[in-house]
Amino acid sequence: MEKLLREMIAADCQEVVGSSPEALDKLRNRLLYVTGGTGFVGTWIAEMVCYLNQVHGFGTGLILLARDLDTFRKKAPHLVRCPEIRLVGSDVRDVIDLPSEVDYVIHAAATPDNRQHMTNPISVMDTITRGTATILDAAANLPHLAKILNVSSGQVYGRQSLAGTAITEDTVGEIPVNSITSVYPGAKRYAETLCSAYWSSRKLPIVTARPFAFMGPYQSLDKPWAINNFIRDALTDNAIRILSDGKAVRSYMYPSDMAYWLLRMLVDGGSGMAYNLGSPYGISLREVAEKVKEFSGMASEVLVRGMHEDNSVFVPDPGLVSASLKLEVKVDIDQTLKRSLRWFRETVKR
């Protein structure tokens, strides 16, 4: 990876850790084990650990478990060279034991790509359900286990009413059980319930994060999500198309905030608790598209087709994370989009 991009990510990490790295002191000289370790979440955890080690001398070890290591080696060779990082190639369902020195586990093995959910629903569900059980069984045998962080999904909240209010952790929405669209949220709900069962019966220290939407480095622009398409179309100078009336409200968190929040939830999250992980600042899709157009400097038009109304709101309520973990968003939506555009411009150039 080019020096410019590495410096950009280091600056992002510096910004969120700030001058108070002691908030993560519990990670010093500990060993983390991350499933789904080469995905978007795992890569950013690796960037953050690498930063903490290099700049603040944390001495934190990191094991990244994933099926596809070759892609990661090409994507982030600087992380592969990081002496504290070890790669393990395996399907999460095939794990038998974790190294006995492991202190913390982050379980993030599942693809949020809804194309995969539709095309390989059985495999997706099996990876989430059996993978979670496999990791919990293995973690239960660790002699020094400090905490497990289960990376769930904001989709466990199911369909929301159109009241337009932010989603709190105790919100319960409908997930139709007989629809292909329920494969991912249904499996994630099952995995969360499984974690609760292990927490209750085996007294495992488990905390859950429920991610919403993100944008930034290491995202893939081929994902069929609105903001990814907006950026891709802007960078290729194609019109940005919104099929609906553009009024749907979403929020986007920058990944350095995401990685920092995840590590804080890991070390300070209450066992048995679930926390929202996402920006509480909602923005309409139309506004996002207009900002992408403005910040990209491209001539792309924003075409709002208005073929249907969409007043849905999918934004997390920050109350619990703010009150109990004192977490706040450091990178606002404008910076999120500007930095993302810069990243993708550079990576496309490469």
Place this chain on the structure above:
Amino acid sequence: MRNVIISDATLRDGSHALSHQLTKGQIAAYAQAADAAGVPIVEVGHGNGLGASSLQVGLSLLDDREMLQTARENLSRSRLGIHVIPGFATINNDLRFAFDYGVDVVRVASHCTEADITERHISFTREQGKEAYGVLMMSHMAPKEVLLDEALKMQSYGAEAVIIMDSAGAYLPTDVMDRVGHLARSLKIPVGFHAHNNLGMAVANSVAAVEAGARIIDGASRGLGAGAGNAQMEVVVAVFERLQIKTGIDLYKALDAADIVEKSIMASIPYISSVSLVSGLSGVFSGFSKHVTLAAIEYGVDPRDIFFELGARKVVGGQEDKIVEVAMELKDRRERG
């Protein structure tokens, strides 16, 4: 007033009716006329879509590049569309060059229960910044619950609309209302409908589709299309005007375009022949009509028997070789008494 996008299949589905022998002059003349009429999307190509020219389903007079280039040169307002069936069309050999020729809308089609095969073609189209529609062919062969399941897959792949095709012309308006309505209520993207006229229902079915929530309607000038033809576009436009459904198409100019089709393109006006009627009743792809007629002559069997046997076997587009197999079996059965 409701808005509906008309997608014009004259130079694509109509290609079936001409055994895929469209000339450059015909494409140029019709594209100019459709463009002048303000038709939003003009599809061009072999009847079975990009990359489909072959001995099995029929060889095109022109190759895909010539057709696309000719159409592109004669369209300014209208968007250029193509029909793509993964398998006939590959991404590297076919789809990639289509974008070089200025294609705007890619309609990625599969049999109604096989949407999985459309993922890469839809994704690739979106990655190029172009519009991708998913198309479920032979939709009468699956219940509405299955159609929705397949349509949801296409939606997840990035399709910006899902078109359900009545490829056999087998629907009645109540069937259309039921299926289109189910999809329109459940999808986040617009639903479209593509009619065939085997039972004389193409225009009525198109109206039913809009009443049920469809936002995209396929048509063809003079109904030029496989079998008994498609919904006759100029009639659809006129009927929609009466119903205060806005298409943005200039009716007089649409009639001019239809006159060009009648005078310069079609060998005969599509009508509901006995064979086409049986095709609709048996639920067999309209594009099989010419193949069935030829096989019936060659093996001395009744084409209606071939159609009903194909329907019983649930044969779909791309299985044209089954036509001869069935004809031979019918002949053999008759000879054995």
